[in-house]
Amino acid sequence: MHYLKILILLCFISLLIACDKSPELELPLADDYQRIDGALLTADEATLRKSTVSNIQYFLQIDLTKSERYSGIMEIRFDYKPTTFPLTIDFIDGEAERILVNSNAIAIDYVGNFINIPSANLDAGPNSIKIQFSHAYAKGESGLIRYVDPVDEHVYIFSQSSQFNGNKLFPSFDQPNLHGTYEVRVVTLKDWTVISSIKESEAIVDGPFKRWKFPESSSFSNHLFSLYAGPWQIWESMADNKELRLITRQSIANRVAVREWFRITQQGIKFFNDYFSRPYPYQKYDQILVPELAIDGIENFTTATFSEQFITDGLITASDIRASSVAILKQLSRTWFSNEVSMKWWDSSWLKEGFSSYMAPIALSKISDKNNEQLSFYSNIKLASHKADYLDTTGPINVPIYEISSSTVAIDSSRKNKAAVVFQQLAHFMGEKSFQQGIRSYLAKFRNQSTDVSDFIETMDAATSRNLNQWISTWFNLPGVNTLSADYQCDEGKISTFTVKQSAPEQSPFYRNHNLQIGLYNTDKQQVVSATSIIPVQISAQINEMDELVGLPCPLMVHLNHGDWGYVKVHLDVKTQLMLSKNISQVDNKLSRAMFWQSLWDMVLDQEFSLNDYLKLLNKSIAAESDLQLLSQILSTIEQANGWIRASHLVNDEAKNHLEELELLMLNQSLLVEDGSPLQLAWFDAFTGLAETKQGLNHLSNWLQGFAAPLKLANNQKMRWQALLKLQAS
Template sequence: MFINKSQLTKALTLALVTSGIALSGCEQASTTTQVKNSSSASTSIVRMKSESLNATYAEMRAKQISDVSYDLHVKIDNKSESFSGSTTLNFELIENNQNDVTIDFDEGTIKSLTVNGKQVNFSYEKWFITIPAAELTPGKQSIIIDYERAYSTDGSGFHRFVDPKNGEVYLYTDFEPYDANRLFPHFDQPDLKASYKIEVTAPAHWQIISATRETSISENGDTKVWSFPASAKFSSYVFSLHAGNYAVWEDDFEGMTLRLFARQSLAEYVKTDEWFIPTKQSFAFFNKYFDVKYPFGKYDQIVAPDFNAGAMENVAAVTFSEGYIARGEKSTSARMSLANVIAHEMAHMWFGDLVTMRWWNGLWLNESFATYMANLAIAEASDFENNWDVFYSGTKQWAYRTDDSVNTHAIELPVASTGVALSNFDGITYGKGASVLKQLPYYLGEENFRVGVSTYLKKFSYQNTDLEDFIGELGKAAGKDMTQWTQDWLFNAGLNTIKVNYQCSEGKISEFAIKQTAPEGYPTLREQRVQIGLYNVNADGNAMSLTSATPIMYKGATTKIKEVIGQVCPDLVYPNEADWGYVKVDLDEKSLASAQKHINAIDNATMRLMLWQSLSDSVRDANLAADQLVNFAMANIEGETDYNVTRKIASTLTSALNYLTVATRLEQNDYSVLYMEVEDLYLDLLEKAEAGSDFQKLWYSRYVRVSKTAKHLDNLKNILNGELSFDGITIDQDKRWSLVAKMNRYQHGNYQALLTSEATKDITDSGVKSAIYAEVLRPEAEVKAKWFNVVINNPDKLKLSTLRYIMWGLFPSEQQALEAPYKAKILAHIPKLNEGSDLGLLESFAGSMLPSQCTPASEVELAQLIKEYSEMKPQVLKAVKASHQNIGRCVKALTLLKLSANNT
């Protein structure tokens, strides 16, 4: 599954509108009572009622049951809000079994159940079926279950979507980590791999897609029956079923048909080259790199509505968010992002689908590996450039921020249940793990790493593995004992910092050492291979260039570096040149001064990128006043020529500007004039940008995002009305909605009429959600009451994807006075949701709706909430902890900002 950092704060589809409030966290308590030792399946274990599957119980069941296959019959239509099916579960039951057999099935209706052709006693506990051990005999079992179930409306399980534009119904599945049992009854855990044979009865005009290609389609009145052969063995969370009147496009890769599916009402916006070119490039790269030919025979990609993540690696039928289909022109970075996601999901076909983790503690390796391999494929086999700079700015910073947060955790850690697993889709699981894997080719050697991966895939095909299986093959290939590396990097949390300490004599380096530190509470010091980059200003003083890049290994608190002794005394030292390592860099004073003086003169774009990141970190860590960075960024942004670096400066400027906005709102100091200068700057950069260029797209989006004063809101209104235009920028429907949202958020112009007009013109799903969002943003008490009531009292009337738009828009930061009357109700509602089983709604509500302000009082309140919510699910607790830490950082940043203002 692909979840990038921006998707933790808002859905891809919301990227085209203007505001979001951070999402967070997850958790689930232990749900198994163990009567004796769980290591044996002959030991009695009672499964407790829960929406999650417990690791201890799953471990027992994996010993209890083997040789699993499913024969599925599903009947679906375009009218009902529920579906029916029949599942035959074939498996082997061990001798001396003392445990009941439980079959996972979430909140459906059991019409009949037979075991080996006989009626038996069974019970159904809302989340699973229990067949008593006394009703079963060892050996081969054939259990047939006829059932009904309502479709899902939260983007998980078997989701139903009705296209508001044409009434067409679309169905798709999304199962990770524990939602396949919302389609059919079965053993829903990754280490009970099975083969799947499925027959689907559906409306005659629909397309049906699953893990294999259909062998026959037969007419049956106004329906058709699609028959799919038995698949290879794989875990149920990567099985899939997609159905509806999808538009389909075809291409070919070395004789294998590639297919792409999307809703009919989006077909006109699909640019197939954006999909098929990177698909074929990635196939060519992975087949060669892994030395294992793609194992699943066919490859489909389905673009699905209401999808919760970026994409999901269903075997041979990958699902993507509709956010990757734009109703206008994409920037190069947007097309690159899509190519990266395509490669990510394809990497999973080998690493995750062919070879699968045994339990969800291995989620990180599954996702980290796909993240790293996708970036490697884009860097080496695509049409895009500078991918590792994009990785550094995005994925790696997500990792650093998560690792530097109160919610950090070890990469490899116990996972008590599937509910806990759901909470681990974060910057550690994806970003840190991928960054750690990225350093391994430097540590072990690139070819040793590749051979180890290839051997692992060949050795464990169609099996489940543990961490030591993977690390063991890497160590064998490199001839290196990986025990200490594994302990330091995978089992211990925390982000280290390095800083150089050096002396020069007669213009040459005479002493040089790297000092490594660890954060309080996470004392591990690590060994890592990095490069020491030495930079010097030229004789004219107008350029700074890399003098040397020296690979070295450091470990412990202090490492003396002999390799650079005698080199020319540098103007700037960067001890992670080219970003080999995973570490935070604290620049020495001379290097920091040189960076600030010569930042645009450094001829290495990656170096400039990392220096700007260091400056951004300094503001976040309250070591640099936000106003100083805003002024520095404004002075240097126009002189930057690299697109990725410019994006970093713009994001850095925006983040620092947010602190000034908060300070102004809290009447600490008035930064309104400086804010307007940034608005003016972005408009100026937009007007100067080359027509149709990525820079122009960047400055347009930044200008719209930052504009909030009357002068610039007038400009946005004129853009919407066609009275102001920029050659090269087309104001497509999604851009129109971002402008309408701005007008409504700040009650500017004829904002109500603009919303009504736009909603009438755009009756698509995206249009409906955008219209709701724009209305919700209005700073009007009656609007807040209307939509708050929907979220609290009538959430079942809307899909979760729509509810998220409401929650994101209800209380923007400047509308905290309107939020105040609802504070007690929000805090009272969180425990109620925590008692339920809807983890998706719980996570969205706790992450989006938690009241907070950048004040010491709010920091104290959140600290108290951490205590009150300490026993709640991690979806709640992580959200509160993150909010508390972010408010603490904000308070410190504002304190430094106040000192800066007083000293000016």
């Protein structure tokens, strides 16, 4: 069976190595080929269009003064290489009212997703296409959105154009490897401000209107275009002699942490200037917070759009500040690793998603006094990736995309998290200095160009003496999580043998190369548990003899992924399990403590550790945990265990007794910690979710009526709804 798995692995790798490059046209399309009416762009069609169109200039005139629809004229100038295929211009769900090709009117051939321009109407060399168009304002998550503020009835208009959504704004060649410059004219109401990809050169009041003029921009991908209009509240600052602006609706302006937002942005620019060895490349950077954005943020050319979820109604917690800081730094990093170097096709989008998610916590740890970023990355990103990778529906991060309709596959949340983890792995495999040099070389080599995954791999491979080919194939192109377990013996207080076994799930039977640190833990005179020996190792086979550990002092506990270098599950040996049952709270390092807790929970899920023993250990130890991030991680496992036990038809009275003890423990902890603090909210939220006893339910009822603590949480509407639902269900 072992050899069969290896054979399957080798075959699978050989098949997927071909996927490292974005799809290319190997054979010409049929001479009479045309895009299918109503269909979105395919990779082959994009490759064809790239071969025929170059030197693109967009000249946009747009009128935003009407309430239901906006209208405009888009002129596209470009060089054309003749072909028999019609040239298509992407434009979803709008109206094309008049089309001029080289000043000659042509019949409108528009099918709802794209406009056909017959090749016979085009000249070899320079061409001009003018399209008079109109479009309804978007009501979903993409396009040009018109929002009426329910507080003061001010109107705000903003674009969301990522991932083949740019053509929902206006007609364009909407593929990431066709760059163009933009010269823009906008008509708005006279008290509005307009923000776009370059600073305006002119804004003239014309009666009740204002006419805005934006000079020609640098060349960039269509999906990076942005446009915002309305009576915005704007704050200004500077960073590295570049203009910064923070922009929000007027009605929420008093709730924006402006100084903190600018501080993170300014220090982030300084960090990335140094890390990439290249200054921020543009003259301005605008950050706009908008309503009803379904994701944290979107990068655009010289601008970034953020969700208003980062503006809180009440107390701003450390967790809130961290979330907004990470979002700011993620979008900022994409100025270099997405805007300056963009992708050839949408199947490479996971690169910028993964890189920014990996780099943002690193940047935050360098520019702030936070020392929890490694734990936050582990708890928020790595464990989420593990959870998705355990499922039968998991897939690799490097997925070929042949049609736009499948493009979201490349950037769903599970692949974003896995991509970030793979970047972390790559940095450890190459070494931090080689990794940084590879990134610098990649950005310098492909500045103002479009790349695919193979370009990235080739550049990174040149920056290290290690062979990346097999590593890349198994980590980019294969799904799943490997599990490691240790078997060791000691003789006269020294390790005599140490073996690490690597296993793989049946649906993904692949053994990977893992660069790890094995931590050997012991106690000091005060019974504090810490790693007394940390040994870097490489695991690649199913059975791995660790000769480098032989002769070291025999440990009380072992963790095979000390410091979270690897992307693995770790099953703990029996001796370590026994020691943790006595002193897990004495593990001094928070990340190590979190990883020991997670290993125990993973073993519960894999039926290698008793659920009752896990709950018993929680009752004994969890009250000592004061780190909010770590506590939240542990509490989530209790919530999951509670759901199983309550839903199971099997009787487990011991487990139910443990849960009742935990319920009262959580209530007591919520009353002992600082009133109104994030820690209190975490404890009381967990108590509410677990409450089943008469005592617990009575306390919830009294709390809702204002007769019981914690009183400072009484106005938390989310908590009140949760308590009401719990009481109703009971």
